[in-house]
Amino acid sequence: MEKSFYSEEEVKKTAEKLHEKIKKTGFSLEECMAFAPLILEINRLKKEKNAVILAHSYQTPDIIYGTADFVGDSLELSRKASETKAGIIVFAGVKFMAETAKILSPEKTVLLPSIEAGCSLSESITAKDVQELKKKYPGVPVVCYVNTSAEVKAESDACCTSANALQVVEIFKENEIIFLPDNLMTKNIQNQTKKKIISWNGLCVVHKEFNTQQIEEVKRKYPGVKILVHTECNPTVVELADFSGGTSGMIKYAETHSDENFMMVTECGLSDRMRVELPEKKFVGTCELCPYMKKNTLELILQALKNPSQEQIIEVPEEIRLKAKKAIDRMMETKNFSD
Ligand code: SF4
Incomplete structure (x- = not known):
């Protein structure tokens, strides 16, 4: 980024506000000071360009708590963005998510910050x-x-x-x-x-890595811990779960149960999100990083907003879009859409 044109005071205020939110995830004030000029510029450009930023729960806390208008799972985010008046959607997530946003909002420009953000599935x-x-x-x-x-x-x-x-x-x-x-x-x-x-x-590549030994170890260390498992994990791991489902279901379980300790058997971003949003509860045990999700950065979000490359602009041919939309509409019959 070019030299910051924000005052020291603005940068400090933004950094302190962010740090207050994300300190539980291990970020220092110095790190937040480095994020702040980027966050200020992203948020200015967002208004100027009538854009919304969607952040999947597996994104890093600087993106989620510094810039995102909506945080959640892929379909929920695409649906929310389609209901806004924004002309541009920046999807801090992976490519199939940005495509889903384009399928639901063909009239909007959809941007994917990192063109390397794929998905093994x-x-x-x-x-x-x-x-x-x-x-x-x-x-x-x-x-x-x-x-x-x-x-x-x-x-x-x-x-x-x-x-x-x-x-x-x-x-x-x-x-x-x-x-x-x-x-x-x-x-x-x-x-x-x-x-x-x-x-x-x-x-x-994230969820296949979890195994039963990890869960047993956490159960021994934290008696009474609630184990919440994503259904992309091995059935032997799912079998040990108090709850299994998608990210939204896991969040809801942690929000609505009064237990003290939870293990989120999924990508690390979700545990970080929970540490920020449910500070009175403890999120314990191991997690895995998604190498694709972590390709997005504040720098790339800013660059995409300023001057996106052709590859960052997500296009879905109309014939494909209509057929894909039909498959999504069929799912809507179940009235339970979260990932
Ligand atoms: S965690 Fe990463 S690799 Fe796994 S399904 Fe999500 S985007 Fe794909």
């Missing part, structure tokens, strides 16, 4: 793979997790989130369902339905 499958699956299993409905590209959604009969995956699978009268791309989530669904679920071999 989304990238595990292409539209051609889905077409081949459909040839192999004719007449079998295809349900895709929201963590897929627009092209894959366009080839699917319905989309789903981690919160409503089972409900969406049950919408169909057929006894066989193709569920993609998350192999571990498929196993978790298979454990709850009588239908035969045909799986794909995608994995989330």
